[in-house]
Amino acid sequence: MFRFANPAYLWLLLLIPLLAVVYHVWAFKRRKRMARFGDKTLLRQLVPDYSKYRPLLKFYLMEVILALLVVMMARPQIGTKISKDKREGIEAIIAMDISNSMLAEDVAPSRLERSKRLVEDLLNHFTNDKIGLIVFAGEAFVQLPITADYISAKMFLDNISPSLIGSQGTDIAKAIELSQHSFSQNSKFGKAIIIITDGENHEGGAEEMARKAQKAGIRVFILGIGSTAGAPIPMDDGSYLQDKNGQTVMTRLNEEMCRKVAEAGKGMYIHVDNTAAAEQMLDNEIAKMQHGEIESVSYSDYADRFPAVAGVVLLLLIAEALLMERKNPLLNRINLFTKK
Numbered sequence: 533m534f535r536f537a538n539p540a541y542l543w544l545l546l547l548i549p550l551l552a553v554v555y556h557v558w559a560f561k562r563r564k565r566m567a568r569f570g571d572k573t574l575l576r577q578l579v580p581d582y583s584k585y586r587p588l589l590k591f592y593l594m595e596v597i598l599a600l601l602v603v604m605m606a607r608p609q610i611g612t613k614i615s616k617d618k619r620e621g622i623e624a625i626i627a628m629d630i631s632n633s634m635l636a637e638d639v640a641p642s643r644l645e646r647s648k649r650l651v652e653d654l655l656n657h658f659t660n661d662k663i664g665l666i667v668f669a670g671e672a673f674v675q676l677p678i679t680a681d682y683i684s685a686k687m688f689l690d691n692i693s694p695s696l697i698g699s700q701g702t703d704i705a706k707a708i709e710l711s712q713h714s715f716s717q718n719s720k721f722g723k724a725i726i727i728i729t730d731g732e733n734h735e736g737g738a739e740e741m742a743r744k745a746q747k748a749g750i751r752v753f754i755l756g757i758g759s760t761a762g763a764p765i766p767m768d769d770g771s772y773l774q775d776k777n778g779q780t781v782m783t784r785l786n787e788e789m790c791r792k793v794a795e796a797g798k799g800m801y802i803h804v805d806n807t808a809a810a811e812q813m814l815d816n817e818i819a820k821m822q823h824g825e826i827e828s829v830s831y832s833d834y835a836d837r838f839p840a841v842a843g844v845v846l847l848l849l850i851a852e853a854l855l856m857e858r859k860n861p862l863l864n865r866i867n868l869f870t871k872k
Contacts, residue, residue: 534608534609534610535608535609536606536607536608536609537606537607537608537609537836538605538606538607539606540606541602541605541606542602542603542606544602544605545599545602547598548595548598548599551595551598552595555591559588586855586856589855590852590855593848593851593852593855594852596848597845597848597849597852600841600844600845600848601845603838603841604838604841604842604845607836607838608836608837608838608841609835609836609837610835610837621658621660621661621662621721622661622662622721622722622723622724622818622821623661623662623663623664623678623715623716623718623721623722623723623724624658624661624662624663624664624723624724624725624726624818625663625664625665625666625678625711625714625715625723625724625725625726626651626654626663626664626665626666626726626728627666627667627668627672627707627708627710627711627725627726627727627728627729628647628648628651628665628666628667628668628692628728629647629668629669629702629704629707629727629728629729629730630644630667630668630669630692630693630694630696630697631669631670631694631700631701631702631732632669632694632700632765632773633702633730633732633758633765633783634647634694634730634757635694635765635766636730636758636763636764636765636766636783637763637766638758638759638761638762638763639757639758639759639804639805639806640806643730643757643758644692644693644694646757646804646806647728647757647804648689648692650728650755650757650804650810650811651665651685651689651728652686652689653808653811654726654811654814655682655685655686656682657811657815658682658818659682661680661818662678662679662680662716663676663678663679663680663682663685664676664677664678664679664711664714664715665685665688665689666707666710666711666714667692667696667697668697668702668703668704668706668707668710669694669697669699669700669701669702669703670697670699670700670701670702670703670735671697671699671703671706672703672706672707672709672710673696673697673710674710674714675688675692675696676688677714678714678715678716701735702729702730702732702735703735704727704729704735704738704741704793705735705736705737705738705740705741706735707727708725708727708738708741708742708744708745708752708797709741709744711725711745711750712725712741712744712745712748712750715750722751722818722821723749723750723751724750724751724752724753724799724818724821725745725750725751725752725753725797725799726753726755726814727752727753727754727755727793728755728757728804729754729755729756729757729790730756730757730758730783730784730785730786731754731756731758731785731786731787731789731790732783732784732786738789738793738796739792739793739796740796742793742794742796742797742799743796743797745797746796746797746798750797751797751798751799751821752793752794752796752797752798752799753794753797753799753800753801753802753814753817754790754791754793754794754799754800754801754802755802755803755804755810755814756785756786756787756790756801756802756803756804757785757804758783758784758785759784759785760784760785760787761784762782762783762784763782763783763784764780764781764782764783765781765783785803787801787803799817800813800814800817802814
């Protein structure tokens with residue numbers, strides 16, 4: 533397992549392309565000044581040792597050295613000791629609705645952002661369980677396979693947006709079907725599908741798929757987010773989504789559909805608001821499920837690998853110091869001798 537102990541230093545790598553731009557602008561202006569100074573052929577005769585490419589090579593060597601120094605500061609590490617932990621828990625797949633309607637702001641700051649915070653709170657409580665993450669709209673995709681790595685799950689949350697899926701709509705049935713096939717084959721512990729959605733199911737078949745999951749021993753929970761009064765869907769330009777007739781589209785929480793799917797999956801429908809009540813209710817239900825022995829693999833010891841990077845930096849510094857900006861005078865003499 534590879535990681536950086538101080539990943540914040542990696543932002544300094546943005547300086548590399550910036551320095552390259554500055555260098556090439558400076559080189560361009562220098563060539564223009566030289567062109568005004570005199571004829572190119574005459575200048576080559578006046579400075580026969582001048583090399584066009586060696587200064588550029590020295591610059592990019594320093595760029596590589598600078599990048600490696602930044603990597604050293606970030607402290608690259610490799611896990612050296614694998615530990616296997618056994619604990620009592622369940623498996624849960626969290627399926628997040630990321631259709632455009634989730635951008636509505638009837639729940640602060642928006643349905644989607646509230647969903648992300650909800651998932652993060654759930655991850656903080658699922659300390660002994662395995663979790664997976666699925667996103668869905670008109671299609672459904674596995675964002676994170678079933679795992680006990682909660683840190684990775686939280687990292688994936690940051691990048692979730694409606695742009696991840698090009699096919700818009702809300703197909704809860706596909707989300708349940710994909711979730712059902714994402715569990716491990718172990719049947720000794722409880723399994724739950726937790727769907728976070730506003731309930732605007734455009735495709736149908738969700739209840740039937742929830743019943744299939746229940747028959748396979750999987751409970752389906754629905755966390756309904758949004759208001760039944762409805763709210764407009766904000767666009768990037770500050771306007772609101774409109775239909776073909778130019779009317780503002782209002783998206784509403786479909787609680788009736790959410791309840792029916794939860795009942796079919798022998799789970800529970802929970803309404804999400806701006807409080808932590810939904811998380812508490814779900815925690816209480818999850819606690820009642822059958823817990824079994826879950827094994828997770830993790831790296832407990834990490835060894836620094838920056839000394840190896842330092843060795844490469846040292847070799848490159850030596851090469852840069854030995855590389856002259858001018859042509860090798862000895863080679864010039866040899867060329868003159870052969871011409872004679």
